[in-house]
Amino acid sequence: MTHHLTAALGLVLCAALPAMAQEDTTSQTIKLDAGKAFFDATCRRCHSTDADKASYGPLLDGVVGRKAGSFAGYPYSAALKGAGFVWTPGALRAWMEDNDAFVPGTKMRHVGVTDPTVQDFILSYLGSLQG
Template identity: 65%
Template sequence: MQLKVPAVMMMLAIAAPAFADEPEIFNDIKVKAGEDLFNAECRRCHSVEADRNSYGPLLEGVVGRKAGSVADYPYSEALKNASFVWTAPALKAWIEDNQGFVPGTKMRHVGITDPVVQDFILAYLQSIKS
């Protein structure tokens, strides 16, 4: 099942040039849309709050963090042995096809292939600092 981009989010992506003089406003809109999409697709397994337990590893501060490095999380061997950092391109590749990006990972999800949705979720993740 592919996540559908709500019409307002698609309009935001199309209208981005209109916000050229207002980058902070557009970024705030992207972050909010990303939060909504994260809550719809990712929050069932992942938390962005350090004091909340979740099935998947904590995603607070994920951008710039070494893969497989959240203390006390039982990662798959594939992620324990991964030697990359969660950059924007790495996260987008993971969001689209985690099994293709890191074969052997235990995470199972329906890939989000829409680049607009990926960008919005990434904007939200980038806004969360630990």
């Protein structure tokens, strides 16, 4: 009985250890895929991530670390153009959560992504874009 339990425990550990080593890359891939899926569903109809493709909203490739309202040639609202902050992960979360409260006067329609996990997924995806 004890022997069986020990053997079973050994099997479980053998199976779990390699999986634990891979967990970081695996969860990163899952986050990116989920982020892209959420982005496709809630943002892409207005935002391109491809510099060669024009869209209604500003290009978001490279937005993490970029100054707000600064993508060359895009006709921003005066509110966003004059906002004067950099798009950090925290600023992007606040924007996704309630963009018109974060920058009153923005012309981006309210999106209201309030779930922190979904925000996290979208952030991973935005952060993966090269700029």
